Amino acid sequence: MTLPALRCRGVEKRFGDFTALAGVDLEVAPGEIVALLGPNGAGKTTLIGCITGLSRPTAGRIEVFGYDVASDFRTARRLVGLVPQEINFDPFFTPREALRIKSGLMGVPPDPAHCDALLRTFALWDKRDAYTRNLSGGMKRRLLVAKALVHRPKLLFLDEPTAGVDVELRRELWDEVRRLRDAGTTIVLTTHYLEEAEALADRIAVLRRGELIVAESAEAMLARGEGRSLEEIFVELVQEPEPVS
Ligand SMILES: Nc1ncnc2c1ncn2[C@@H]1O[C@H](COP(=O)(O)OP(=O)(O)O)[C@@H](O)[C@H]1O
Ligand SMILES: [Mg+2]
Helix, strand or coil, X not given: CXXXXXXXXXXXXXXXXXXXXXXXXXXXXXXXXXXXXXXCCCCHHHHHHHHHCCCCCCEEEEEECCEECCCCHHHHHHHEEEECCCCCCCCCCCHHHHHHHHHHHHXXXXXXXXXXXXXXXXXXXXXXXXXXXXXXXXXXXXXXXXXXXXXXXXXXXXXXXXXXXXXXXXXHHHHHHHHHHHCCCEEEEECCCHHHHHHHCCEEEEEECCEXXXXXXXXXXXXXXXXXXXXXXXXXXXXXXXXXX
16 A cells, blocks of 8 residues: 555644634545635645644644654655745845755755756746846746745645736646646646636645545546536635524
């Protein structure tokens, strides 16, 4: 039996009285693409933070390829890559420096050939020595993805990679996601676009108020609603239940 790329069991995250994750169970198979959907505030970024070691769950267990993210922190961290929701690099570093520094942070030996290949793949080669603050929005996004790939993660998280990007860049990112999957990377991406989830993902996972309410293929989701569109089914799924009065 192969180990899942990701296994979350009863993952809970509280901030004071507020429960951001209410016991999430989720398994992702190696090579799968899973789209994580849910309204703003549903807990998508919090869940990714718990998996990638940015934040500590208040209960539950998370394993990445069998490594516990708490007790095997270093090994687990090297297996995951994260493209964060917010642009987070120093504006006074160049793309080339940003990749080199990231390699150091991830504890992998410098690999200039790999970094150069990433710069070319993400069409940043011409800007490799420019201050990142001078890059266009699309270039900044692509640098975020390149940074996340510097240590060759086997499980990649993309947190709203296409929020606010133009159609062309969105298509480019989709192509890149598919290439990464073809190269063996397991991918979890969050999105607000059902169309994107349907186009890319093997399964769609839906979070609502910190609870994972479904994780299934688009076909299985469609089969729930007699003739209704995926969007109609999704909207109904994430709607709050009627209060009992
Ligand atoms: N550090 C924090 N302190 C308090 N509340 C937080 C913190 N981080 C996130 N939250 C809350 O947790 C909920 C889930 O947030 P988040 O995971 O960012 O949602 P999503 O990514 O699905 O939009 C939100 O209500 C948010 O306000
Ligand atoms: Mg978020």
